[in-house]
Every structure is written in structure tokens, then in C-alpha cells.
Amino acid sequence: xxxxxxxxxLIVLVSLLLTACGGGAQSHLEKxxxxxxxxxxxxxxxxxxxxxxxxxxxxxxxxxxMEEIAxxxxxxxxxxxxxxxxxxxxxxxxxxxxxxxxFNYTEERDKVVDFSEAYYTAEDAFLVAETFTGSIxxxxxxxxxxxxxxxxTTQDDWLTNVLQIPEQNLSRYDRADQxxxxxxxxxxxxxxxxxxxxxxxxxxIGGLKIVYTGVLSSGPMNIVLPDGDTELAQAINDILKQxxxxxxxxxxxQKYFTE
Amino acid sequence: MTDxxxxxxxxxxxxxxxxxxIFKDISLDVKKGETIVIIGPSGTGKSTLLRCLNLxxxxxxxxxxxxxxxxxxxxxxHDQVRQKIGMVFQNFLLFxxxxxxxxxxxxxxxxxxxxxxxxxxxALHELERVGLADRAHHYPAQLSGGQQQRVAIARxxxxxxxxxxxxxxxxALDPELIGEVLGVMEQLAHEHMTMLVVTHEMGFAREVADxxxxxxxxxxxxxxxxEELFExxxxxxTREFLGKISELYGKKEKK
Amino acid sequence: MINQFFAYILQGTSVTVAVTLVALPLGLILxxxxxxxxxYGGFWVSRFAAVYSLVMRGVPPIALLFILYFxxxxxxxxxxxxxxxxxxxxxxxxxYQMEILRGALQAVGEGQMIAARAIGMTxxxxxxxxxxxxxxxxxxxxxxxxxxxxxxxxxxxxxxxVPEILRRAQQLSATTQQPFLAFGAAALIYFVLVFLVNRxxxxxxxxxxxxxxxA
Ligand SMILES: Nc1ncnc2c1ncn2[C@@H]1O[C@H](COP(=O)(O)OP(=O)(O)OP(=O)(O)O)[C@@H](O)[C@H]1O
Ligand SMILES: [Mg+2]
Numbered sequence: 065x066x067x068x069x070x071x072x073x074l075i076v077l078v079s080l081l082l083t084a085c086g087g088g089a090q091s092h093l094e095k096x097x098x099x100x101x102x103x104x105x106x107x108x109x110x111x112x113x114x115x116x117x118x119x120x121x122x123x124x125x126x127x128x129x130m131e132e133i134a135x136x137x138x139x140x141x142x143x144x145x146x147x148x149x150x151x152x153x154x155x156x157x158x159x160x161x162x163x164x165x166x167f168n169y170t171e172e173r174d175k176v177v178d179f180s181e182a183y184y185t186a187e188d189a190f191l192v193a194e195t196f197t198g199s200i201x202x203x204x205x206x207x208x209x210x211x212x213x214x215x216x217t218t219q220d221d222w223l224t225n226v227l228q229i230p231e232q233n234l235s236r237y238d239r240a241d242q243x244x245x246x247x248x249x250x251x252x253x254x255x256x257x258x259x260x261x262x263x264x265x266x267x268x269i270g271g272l273k274i275v276y277t278g279v280l281s282s283g284p285m286n287i288v289l290p291d292g293d294t295e296l297a298q299a300i301n302d303i304l305k306q307x308x309x310x311x312x313x314x315x316x317x318q319k320y321f322t323e
Numbered sequence: 324m325t326d327x328x329x330x331x332x333x334x335x336x337x338x339x340x341x342x343x344x345i346f347k348d349i350s351l352d353v354k355k356g357e358t359i360v361i362i363g364p365s366g367t368g369k370s371t372l373l374r375c376l377n378l379x380x381x382x383x384x385x386x387x388x389x390x391x392x393x394x395x396x397x398x399x400x401h402d403q404v405r406q407k408i409g410m411v412f413q414n415f416l417l418f419x420x421x422x423x424x425x426x427x428x429x430x431x432x433x434x435x436x437x438x439x440x441x442x443x444x445x446a447l448h449e450l451e452r453v454g455l456a457d458r459a460h461h462y463p464a465q466l467s468g469g470q471q472q473r474v475a476i477a478r479x480x481x482x483x484x485x486x487x488x489x490x491x492x493x494x495a496l497d498p499e500l501i502g503e504v505l506g507v508m509e510q511l512a513h514e515h516m517t518m519l520v521v522t523h524e525m526g527f528a529r530e531v532a533d534x535x536x537x538x539x540x541x542x543x544x545x546x547x548x549x550e551e552l553f554e555x556x557x558x559x560x561t562r563e564f565l566g567k568i569s570e571l572y573g574k575k576e577k578k
Numbered sequence: 579m580i581n582q583f584f585a586y587i588l589q590g591t592s593v594t595v596a597v598t599l600v601a602l603p604l605g606l607i608l609x610x611x612x613x614x615x616x617x618y619g620g621f622w623v624s625r626f627a628a629v630y631s632l633v634m635r636g637v638p639p640i641a642l643l644f645i646l647y648f649x650x651x652x653x654x655x656x657x658x659x660x661x662x663x664x665x666x667x668x669x670x671x672x673x674y675q676m677e678i679l680r681g682a683l684q685a686v687g688e689g690q691m692i693a694a695r696a697i698g699m700t701x702x703x704x705x706x707x708x709x710x711x712x713x714x715x716x717x718x719x720x721x722x723x724x725x726x727x728x729x730x731x732x733x734x735x736x737x738x739x740v741p742e743i744l745r746r747a748q749q750l751s752a753t754t755q756q757p758f759l760a761f762g763a764a765a766l767i768y769f770v771l772v773f774l775v776n777r778x779x780x781x782x783x784x785x786x787x788x789x790x791x792x793a
Contacts, residue, residue, distance in 0.1 A: 105739070109752035116749040120586040145749070146739040154739070157648040159659075216755075238755075379695060406698030416693035420712045420788060430697040433707050464791040475693075482697055 093295045096161055102139045104130055105155065105163035107148040112320040113166040125320040126164045129183060130287075132312065136303045152177055155288050162296065163288040177291050181301045182284030184313060187259035188219055190276040191266060193247055200254065200275045203227070209253035210235065212243035219256040222281035244269050256281075260314075264322040327391035330355040330517050331376065331408075331486050336385035338371055338541075345371045346541030348385070353486065356515035360528040363538035364564060369521045372538075373488045376519070377408040390485065406434060409479030409487040413495050415471040417463040423450060423474045424459040427481045435482070449477040453507050469500030473507055480511075487511065489520040525568060529553060537561050583750060587763045590743035594771065597664045597732035597742070602725055604668030609675030614705065616676065617683045627676070634673030639734055642666040647738045663735030671728050678720045682713035715786050722779040726772045743767055 096102050106114045106126060114124040122143050134141045144160050151163040155177050169179050190200055200206055207229050213220045215236035223229050237243040240257055244265045247255045257265070259277050266272040289297050307313050331353040338345040345368040353359060361369050374380040376387060378394065378401045387395045394404045418426050427449050431442035450456045453473035463471055472492055479487060489508065493501040505527050512518060512531045522528065528535055529549045536546040537558075545552065545561050556562045616627035634642075647662035657665070686709050694704035736745035747764035751757040 109749050111753055115753045116586070116746075117753065118582055120582070120589070144739045145741050145745065147737055147745075150737050150739070153644065153648050158652060159648065159738070377696065379692060402695075402698050402700050404698075405696060410696040412689070412693065412696075414689065416689045418690060418693065418708050418712075420708075420715065429707060430699070433703055434698045462789045465789050478697065 091295050092161070092290065092293050093299055096139060096296070097137070100139050101142045102134050102137065102162070103142045103144055103160045104134075105144045105146050105151045105160035106130075106165045107151060108143075108145045110148075110166055114164075125184070125316050126166060126285075128316055128320075129307070129313065130164045132307065133300060133303050136306070137299060152288065155290055158290065162290070162300070165288075166282075166285055167288050168283045169286055173288070178289040178293060178297055179286035180289060180297060181304055182286050183304050183307075184317065185279060185284040186218070186282045187277050188222075188256060188280040189259040189262035189274045191244070191247060191255040191257065191262050191272050192253065192275050193250065194271050194273050196253065196273075196275070198253065203276065203278065203280055206254050206256070207233075209233070210251075212237060212246055212252040212255045214238070214240045214243060214257065217257075218281035219258070223256060226280075240265060241269070244272065247272060258321050260317045261322040264318070327388065329353055329388070330390055331519075332388040332391075333376065334386045334388075336372070336375060336387070337383045338368065338375055338380070339383045344541060346538075349541070349543060351536075351543075353517060353519065355517055357533045358512045358516075358518045358520065358531055359534045359536060360532040361519065361521045361536045361538055362523065362525075362528065362564070362568070363544075367538045368541045369538055370490050373410070373490050373519065373521060376486075377405050377410055377488060379405075379410075402434075406430075406482050407485045409482060409484035411472070411475050411479055411487065411489045411492050413491040415463070415468070415475045415495070417471050417475055417478070419463050422460050422462055423455060423466065423470075423477075426463070426474055427478045430478065430482050446477075446481055449481045450474070452480065452510075453477045454503070467500060468496045469503045472496065472504045476504075476507055476511075486517045486519065489518065489522065491521050491523070493522065493524060523568060523571070525553075525565075537564065539564070583754070583759070584763050586750060587743055587746045587760070588767060590741060590746045591767055591771070593660075593735065593740055593742040594729065594732050594767075597660070597667065597735055597740075598725075598729045600661075600664035601667035601671055601732065602728050604665065605671030605675045605724075605728065608669065608672035610679055610710075612672065612676040613679035613683055616680050618701065618705065631673045631676050634670055635677075637670065639667060639670045639731055640737055642670060643734055643737060659735065659738040659740045663732075663738060663740055667728060667731055667734065670731075671724060674724050674727075675721070678717050678724060679713060681720075682717040683709060685716050686712045715783070715788065718779055718783040718786070722776050722783075725775050725779065729771055729775060730768060 090098070106122070108114045108116050108122055108124075110124075112124055113126045114122065117123040122145075127143075131141055144154070146154055148165060151160075151165055152173060154160040155163050167173070167179070173179075190203075190206060192198075192200070198209060204227065207227055210233050211223060211229060212235045213223055215238065220236060223234060235243070235246070235252055237246070240261060243252070243255045243257070246252050248269060248271050255262075259274075262274060266274060287300060289300070329352045331351075333349060333351040336349045337347045349372065361372070363369055371380065375382045378387075382395065385395070386393055389404060389407060393399070418429065421429060424443070424446050427446035428442045431437040431445060432439055437445070447456060447459060450459055453476055455470060455473055455477065458466060458470060458474075463474070466474065476492075492508070493504050496504065501524070505524060508518070508520065508527070509531050520527075520532075532549050534546060535549055535552045537544045537552065537560075539560055545556065545558050552561065553565065556565060612627040612630055615623045616631075617624070619627065643663055643666040646666050647657065647659060651657035651662050690708050690712065691704050694708040695701070699707070733742055733744040736742055741749075743764045747760040751760035754760065
């Protein structure tokens with residue numbers, strides 16, 4: 065028993081020494097700036113947030129946002145593509161500097177990593193025809209109507225699994241605009257979508273209105289940062305605030321969530 | 324010590340496997356150039372004795388001397404000793420992945436570190452000695468039993484051993500193939516190779532052996548020249564065994 | 579479009595091949611070492627080899643990969659994802675290759691060792707010049723199987739950020755919503771790779787095959 069305690073303290077000591085030698089007095093942020101590169105993990109299989117376009121390049125809302133953040137930090141992004149489940153471990157163990165991958169805050173994750181301020185909150189909206197006579201005052205109300213949704217989206221997931229809407233009342237579409245057209249023609253009563261594209265669709269197609277907006281199918285999104293790395297968190301939060309004020313994030317949302 | 328008249332000497336060898344005493348206090352003196360045939364019933368410890376003599380199996384007590392040097396002493400390099408004692412097995416045990424030539428060469432190149440070309444010449448010479456120069460590039464599977472055993476003899480001879488041990492070299496052979504192997508052995512005897520042969524081939528024993536040893540139950544019962552043993556055996560057990568063996572192997576003896 | 583699509587997935591092939599080229603020989607060297615100490619080592623070392631085999635065959639490759647990459651790498655040595663992945667797979671494979679070689683070594687037979695010792699070879703010489711050349715021949719067919727498994731398992735490195743064939747297929751499946759096409763392309767590439775490996779080893783087996791026994 066004693067021997068083991070002794071051994072463990074030796075290992076701890078050695079690793080401390082090693083870290084000390086490698087690290088010096090430099091902070092994480094300083095190291096990133098000195099290297100001129102920030103290693104950012106993402107799981108590029110979640111369009112439109114992060115994906116690989118037909119040329120094999122990374123693209124998406126998160127990707128472009130992070131590139132802009134890095135630019136303002138004066139560094140370049142080195143993208144590290146990992147499956148979603150590996151990203152937290154990657155940040156935790158310092159294999160990547162941070163991760164942006166449409167992460168929502170959860171308490172379990174917060175135990176091992178830190179989160180930036182929310183950079184985007186995906187709001188959902190219920191869209192109806194202007195002639196709609198029913199009443200939707202709270203989200204549960206949609207369960208009594210015929211609902212349309214783009215298949216495979218977080219809204220689809222929410223309607224199916226949280227609201228558990230009967231299958232015969234749910235129509236799934238490949239594209240959001242198909243659903244909007246069916247809404248106008250009366251084949252469905254309500255359509256659920258991301259708030260930003262929903263607004264854009266209502267304008268484009270005409271004769272539609274939004275009856276409810278709220279955060280339902282997904283929460284605010286945050287960048288995942290190493291536990292206790294307040295300096296990096298501060299730097300990123302400051303830039304996020306600027307981007308928000310300048311309307312950069314809204315523009316990005318328009319670009320990626322409206323079609 | 325070194326100018327001992329005996330090339331191989333065993334003193335009071337005892338071998339025990341677990342509870343089984345295989346043989347006890349066996350002593351044996353082999354003169355240079357002598358051909359000794361060991362006979363005896365199955366399970367008597369003949370094979371075990373041969374394996375002890377070339378240190379493939381350790382003895383429990385006793386000493387073995389090769390050219391007067393004790394090879395059972397501490398610190399003796401067994402691998403070096405085995406180079407000087409050739410062994411031929413009942414089931415040939417050729418290296419399956421090597422040709423006849425390769426089988427004979429490998430001891431020369433890997434153990435004696437002889438240059439390849441020189442080893443090849445020597446190996447071919449040894450194959451010629453056993454009449455198989457034309458089979459040099461055949462693999463064991465492509466050779467008959469008799470041919471395989473002759474390659475095995477050539478493989479042992481290539482190491483220039485001081486003594487050759489044969490453990491029933493013809494018992495696994497079809498009757499028509501026995502002659503060619505015995506022929507090679509007879510020729511070796513004429514060339515004054517020192518040989519210890521365990522065999523049931525009484526014809527060979529009678530004609531080639533300088534001395535015959537009759538072993539039973541881990542003891543040497545009787546030994547002497549072929550004439551002494553075959554014509555005037557001293558012990559009843561020897562007579563009995565010889566009677567049985569000529570009954571069993573009588574037909575083969577005619578060669 | 580389809581062309582680019584396929585080309586993107588195909589680029590992952592170099593990763594798959596590179597990981598396999600590290601993992602398989604590493605597994606062979608370790609596996610042979612452990613098979614030898616299992617068969618010829620003393621009591622304790624051979625016990626150790628047996629336990630090694632048991633443990634490594636029991637560990638899911640992904641677990642070892644995570645331990646090596648996320649936990650160990652960075653403490654003592656700094657392993658890139660590629661090396662961490664290749665080494666983990668090599669270690670796991672070594673346990674399977676050990677079992678293959680252990681069987682092959684045993685199948686060579688006691689007699690070959692005795693005959694080798696009888697002409698004065700040391701144990702090591704006998705193992706090297708007599709036992710191993712025969713065992714390797716016996717091991718090629720089952721080894722070919724193991725090679726295919728390592729080739730396919732190499733996709734695991736995507737879990738720590740090395741984008742090989744399968745990961746690229748996943749990405750394109752997400753982008754294009756055409757999983758059938760994306761994974762079909764990946765499967766096709768794997769099929770070709772496995773086919774080539776097996777064919778290659780068949781040829782090797784054919785080339786090194788010893789002549790059959792006389793009729
Ligand atoms: N490795 C071993 N472990 C235990 N016992 C053994 C071993 N080798 C041989 N024996 C036993 O030793 C005894 C003598 O065997 P050995 O092979 O020396 O007899 P042999 O005289 O050569 O008989 P055969 O004519 O059948 O070849 C036998 O009872 C055998 O079972
Ligand atoms: Mg015997």
C-alpha cells in the first residue's frame with residue numbers, strides 16, 4: 065500500500081515537472097497566439113452548422129463564425145474533425161484548444177469543460193396560413209393540428225419525441241419550402257421551423273404568418289473551452305459580443321438557415 | 324585425461340523420469356572407429372541412452388566424456404558438444420522447408436558459420452557419400468523414406484562428428500528401402516566412423532558390429548562380439564530375446 | 579459532382595493504408611515475440627504472454643485508442659492521432675496474431691526442434707532458421723484474415739480526428755443526404771483493398787508453398 069502511494073506521488077511529481085518544463089509561464093492563450101494557430105474540433109457531419117461541402121472543404125455556420133473569431137484573435141484555425149462524442153474528451157485532454165459543434169450547455173459537460181457565452185440561440189417558430197382560424201398559444205397546442213416539418217431537423221425530433229404527435233398528423237418534407245407551399249395550399253395547418261428561415265419563408269411566399277416563437281427543439285449554442293481557462297473564454301466572449309453587436313451573427317444565420 | 328583411449332565414455336549414468344528409473348549405473352566405453360550395436364526389448368531405455376549421450380536429455384547422475392573431456396561438467400557448451408555427436412532418428416526429422424541440399428548445408432552455414440559456397444560444396448560431397456547428389460534440390464516430401472534417412476545421415480555427417488548415434492534408423496522404412504540405408508551405414512563402418520546403433524537388424528549387427536550390447540530394463544545384461552553374443556550368449560534372457568527377434572525380423576535379414 | 583464525391587472519400591484511402599501498414603507489422607513483431615515467449619519461455623513469462631493475449635483480445639480497440647491518445651499521450655510522449663491510432667490497433671492485433679503464430683509454431687512439431695538441436699543449433703538458432711520459416715508458411719492463410727480485419731478496423735482512427743474513408747463517407751452522407759451513395763463508395767473501396775490484400779497473400783502463400791508429398 066505504502067509502495068503504491070509512493071509510486072503515485074512519484075508519477076504525479078514527474079508529470080508536474082514535465083508539464084512545468086513544457087509549459088513555462090505561458091498561458092494557453094499566449095501559446096495559441098504565439099503559434100498563430102488555434103486547433104478547433106468539430107464534427108463536420110451536421111449541416112448547416114458544420115459540414116463538408118462538395119469540394120471537400122469545411123463549411124457551415126459554426127465554421128464561418130469560428131474563422132471570424134480566430135481572425136480577430138489574429139490566428140488561423142486548424143480544423144480537427146472528430147466524431148461528436150470525442151470532442152469533449154479532446155478539449156478536456158488538451159488535444160484541441162476548443163470546440164465548436166452546435167454544442168448545447170449541459171450540467172454534465174460543465175463538470176469537465178467550460179462554455180463560452182451563447183453565440184446563437186436557435187429559436188423555433190410555428191407558421192400558419194393567414195387564413196388560419198385555430199388558436200396556438202402554447203407549443204402543446206399544435207398537437208391537435210396537421211403539422212409539417214423538414215425531416216431530420218431538430219424540430220422533427222422535438223415533434224416526434226417530445227410532443228409525440230401522432231404519425232398521421234405529421235408530414236415530413238425534404239425541404240422547408242415544400243412544407244411552406246403545402247401550408248399555403250391548406251394541406252397542413254401548421255409548420256414548425258427555425259425562426260430565422262421561417263420569417264424569411266413567410267416573406268418570400270406570402271400569405272403566411274408566425275404565431276409563436278420560442279426555444280423548443282434546441283437551446284443556446286456555446287463554444288466548448290478547456291475547464292478553468294478563463295483567459296481564453298474572456299477573449300472569445302469579447303469577440304462574440306462584438307460580432308453580435310455588428311450583426312455578423314445574424315447575417316450568418318440568414319446565410320445558413322434560410323433556404 | 325585427453326589421451327584417453329576412448330572417444331566416448333559413460334560412467335554410471337542414471338536417468339529417472341519422475342518415479343521411473345529408466346536406467347541406472349550404466350557405463351560404456353567406445354573406442355575410436357568402433358561400431359557398437361545396441362539391442363534390447365522395447366521400452367528398455369535405448370533411445371533415452373542415446374539422447375543422454377548427446378545431451379539432448381540431461382542425466383540424473385553419472386558422467387560422460389568425449390575425447391577424454393567431461394561433457395557433463397558444469398559450464399560445458401552443450402551446443403558445441405552436439406556438433407561433434409551426430410544423431411539419426413527413427414523418423415528422419417528432416418527440415419521440411421529445406422531441400423536435401425539445404426538440410427545438409429544449414430548446420431554448416433548457421434552453426435559452423437561456413438561461407439555459403441564452401442558449405443554447398445561440402446554438402447554436395449556429403450550427399451554424394453550417401454548416393455543422393457542427384458536429389459539435392461528435392462524437398463523432403465519429394466523423397467522416399469530411404470532417401471530421407473540418407474539425407475538425414477548426410478546432414479549429421481556434414482558436421483564432421485566424432486561419433487554417430489543411430490536410433491532405429493530403419494524401423495520406419497518399408498522393407499525394400501531398408502537396404503539402402505544399411506548400405507550407407509555399412510560403408511561408414513568401413514570408413515572407421517565411430518558409431519552407436521540401436522537396431523533390430525540382426526544381419527547388420529552380425530556383419531558390421533564390432534561389439535553388440537544387449538540391454539534390458541535399463542541395464543546392460545551382456546555385451547561382446549557378434550560371434551560371442553549370437554553363438555554363445557551367456558544369459559538366458561539374451562538367448563530368449565535373440566530367439567524372438569530372429570523370428571520377428573528373420574525375413575528381412577536376407578536383404 | 580459524383581466524381582468529386584468519390585474522390586473525396588478516396589482520399590481517405592491513404593490514411594487507411596498507412597494505418598494498416600503501421601499496425602499490421604507492429605502486430606506481427608509483437609505477436610511473434612509473445613508467441614515465442616509463450617511457446618518457449620519459462621513458466622512466468624509464458625503466463626505473462628497468455629494474460630497479455632487475453633487482456634488485449636478483451637479490450638475494445640476504441641477503448642485502447644482513447645486511453646493511449648487522450649490519457650497517456652501528452653504525459654510521457656506526445657503521440658499524434660495517427661500514431662496513437664496505429665499503435666493501438668497494432669497492439670490489439672498483436673494479441674490475435676500471437677494466437678495465430680502460437681498455433682503455427684506448435685503445428686511445426688517438436689521433432690524439428692530436436693533435430694535442429696542435434697546438429698548443434700542453439701534454441702534461438704533453431705527457432706529462427708527451422709521453426710519460424712515453417713510456422714510462417716502455416717500462418718499465412720489465417721494471417722490474411724487478420725490483415726483484412728486490421729484494414730477495416732483502421733477506420734477507428736476517425737474517432738480521434740484522422741479522417742479516413744469511413745469518416746469521409748459519414749460527412750458526405752450528412753451533407754448530401756445520400757447515405758447509400760456515400761457508404762456504398764466507402765464499402766467499394768474497402769472491398770477493393772481487402773481483395774488486394776487477400777490476393778497478395780494468396781500469391782505469397784502459393785510462392786512459398788512447399789511441394790506436396792510424393793504420391
Ligand atoms: N520424456 C519422457 N518422459 C517420461 N518418460 C519417458 C520419456 N521418454 C521416454 N520415457 C520412458 O522411458 C522408457 C524408455 O524409453 P526409450 O524410448 O528410451 O526406450 P527404447 O528402449 O528406446 O524403446 P523402443 O525400442 O520402443 O524405442 C519408456 O518406459 C518410456 O515410456
Ligand atoms: Mg527407442
